[in-house]
Structures are given as structure tokens and as C-alpha cells.
Amino acid sequence: xxxxxxxxxxxxxxxxxxxxxxxxxxxxxxxxxxxxxxxxxxxxxxxxxxxxxxxxxxxxxxxxxx
Numbered sequence: 591x592x593x594x595x596x597x598x599x600x601x602x603x604x605x606x607x608x609x610x611x612x613x614x615x616x617x618x619x620x621x622x623x624x625x626x627x628x629x630x631x632x633x634x635x636x637x638x639x640x641x642x643x644x645x646x647x648x649x650x651x652x653x654x655x656x
Contacts, residue, residue, distance in 0.1 A: 623650045
């Protein structure tokens with residue numbers, strides 16, 4: 591036999607919405623990051639490489655400035 595309390599908790603949990611903040615977008619190449627920034631009409635932004643300096647691959651993050 592199941593418990594009624596379990597189903598009540600599931601309904602309450604489904605009603606809660608997760609609030610997420612907007613995060614900076616990341617790309618694998620500088621060209622694609624600049625194209626995205628241009629398409630979204632960002633005038634002031636800078637690019638940051640999230641990988642270590644000696645790494646062969648890149649992960650570029652577009653950070654908008656105010």
C-alpha cells in the first residue's frame with residue numbers, strides 16, 4: 591500500500607519553479623563568439639578563454655560589459 595503523503599509532496603515539488611540566472615555564453619572559437627556578439631548587438635564585450643593557457647582546445651566566453 592502506498593502513502594498519500596508521498597503523492598502530495600510530489601505535487602508540491604512540481605509546483606515550484608527553478609529560478610536560474612542568465613549565464614555568459616561560451617563558444618569553441620573566437621570567430622563564432624564574435625559573430626554571436628554581433629548578432630545580439632553587443633557593443634561592449636570582452637572574450638575570456640576558460641581553458642588553461644597551455645591547453646590545445648579553447649572555450650571562449652562572451653562577457654558583456656555595462
